[in-house]
Amino acid sequence: MTQDADAIIVGGGLVGMAAAVAVAKAGLKTVHLAPAGPVDRRTSALMMPSVDYLTSAGLIGGPDAVGHPLTQIRIVDATNRLIRAPETLFDAQEVGLDAFGWNFANLRLMESFQTAARALPNLETRNVGVTEFSGDGGVPRLTLADGSVLTALLVVGADGKKSLIRSAAGFRVRESVFAQAALVCDLELGRPIGGTSIEFHYPQGPFTLVPAGGNRANLVWIDDEAVLREALASGKEGLVPTFLSKSQRLFGSVAMLTPAHVFPLSTLTVDAAGADGVVLVGESAHAFPPIGAQGLNLGLRDVADLADALSAADLSQPGWAVSASEDYSRRRAADLARTGGMVDTLFRSLLAEMIPAQALRAGGLWALKLVPGLRRQAFGIGMGER
Template sequence: MSRFSADAIVVGGGLAGMAAAIAVAKAGLSTIHLAPTAPPDRRTSALMMPSVEYLRRAGLVESPEALGQALTQIRIIDATRRLIRAPETLFDATEIGLAAFGWNFANSRLLERFHAVAATLANLQTRPLGATALQRLDDGWSVTLSDGTTLSAPLIVGADGKKSLVRSAVGLRTSERQFSQSALVCDLELGRPIGGTSIEFHYPQGPFTLVPAGGNRANLVWIDDADVLLAAQAGGEAQLLGQFAEKSQRLFGSIAMATPSFVFPLSTLSVASAGLDGVVLTGESAHAFPPIGAQGLNLGLRDVADLAEALAGVDRSKPDWAMTVSADYASRRAADLVRTGGLVDTLFRSLLADMIPAQALRAGGLWALKLAPGLRRQAFDVGMGRR
């Protein structure tokens, strides 16, 4: 009998952590998932079709239409008053032979579905506790839990967020940057529905985006300077709704709050390597971006898919199998993390640039995407995370 508590310990109870725990257990490993109780996640995630297809293959989602709203179009409106403005641009999924680019899901509904799947796996044990320490053993890792008990395993999966204890304990280096901008998010009820179209109004300090959430409801993501957003929020609901109407150019009739708003700061985080010494990082433990281009959870699910591939290809009869998995995983993830991080950074910087050459490049780029079918198809592939 193994002296380890399990083959793998997954740390982190968010969507990426849940998906990772299920993938590891489905690979045949005895798995302990440390998922401390957290407040309800009121955010949403726009998952592109490759991510939705992975969820289907992994048995995590059977019918996306039962959980989310199809995203069929993306409309970009340059709402700045810059000297050189970009043209209004519409991307339609039918251009690439798809019914939808992806689906917009409420995180709480996805998490509920993942928990239901996890409950069917006999080799997956979930504990509502966090980790407080991680210590290297000769042939694995020891994890101290928030109740003072310890567990051990050859493989550790860190899915414990931007301030990852797992990442710090293993010594994986990060590169981080804080922005002056923050994001205000909430759900709105619109007087006129937006159907399946995600609409982005581009302003000098960031986009004001409405993502379809079914019926007349839309998820709002408003990026601006932190003091602007906090002042708008502090002014009360009537003032806030007035700003929403102005920012959306009064295109959707009446606007009402469907959920409270909250503001969070924006930053980026990347790691030099996503795996080392029997430890792998998934989700925001390995990467974090501003909510631009719908890349966050999409990238996290690609992490999980590559982890599943690394586990499928390893010989676990060998004593160093976990080391092999972490090295293989790091290699598989390297190019995607660099490519996606560069894409999101470039997009975010281009939206904020005030210099006339940058304005011309951004406008010219959108004109090219508007008029050149081949370039549009490449942009679709990059934006959807196709590999």
């Protein structure tokens, strides 16, 4: 039986776009199913290994054309708890870098990825979604929203948190939903923020300002979803004074440049990220609260490992897709477990009301403040070094 394509990528988010480019660059006849979705006005802080990957994979030219460098991370304990952490400043120069990473508007990244995709003659992009998946008989088969059917040897599920590919292909998933959500919007501050990302840690979650050039910052405020919905309903008149007070008036005035949006938060992990010619990348395989800026960083590491698994496979052999999917799963296992565990622990420790947990966290930050070797290790983990 012949297939319609060697590989089909499902999902047109940033990870799906990056995966489509990587799979086509591996020489496979590739179809990318990317139905148009709502405009993604979020921004992504990407650490240097991810930025290097984007550049070497031809997904962006240089970071300075699309993003802003992050040179320092400042953590302010705003909890008023009994045991408080010290104010901690991490500087990229401590580890011999000009920047930890770069902050990108997702829209700018998407435009740049689309330009890379258009240059690949063996990559066909279709503006249509998948309604059904079946792997019966050994050949993955997809039914599309327009009623047509496509078959391929390899299917890449990049269809986000509620992945149809993940559930239809029978991947086991563990998920927990939090009472917290994230409110995001772009702000114009009264004073420049430079290259410093500032996190105010409140009992219900961090209030983070990520530099976006000049006086602009991207806000990610994590709190109880009910609190955020109420703040959102209060409009600009209610939000601006709240932002001023939460940022401890460090930057003088605050003005909103974009409308605010609220994203519910959950964690999700799969036991294995590939089997039987199906692989999961990005949020179809893992989703975390946006702290420690790990989500897209991890998704890009999925794509880099997928590219490596394909380049290690003998594509002329029957069964290459099944062995590549298993190889991919092995390559991803340790990183997914380590990053998932780290973000989950960090998130729960930020919210913990228990004195021992507060003491541990405060103690951990004191140790990071005082012990240079430990700081370097923490940088390595946060930046996704392998």
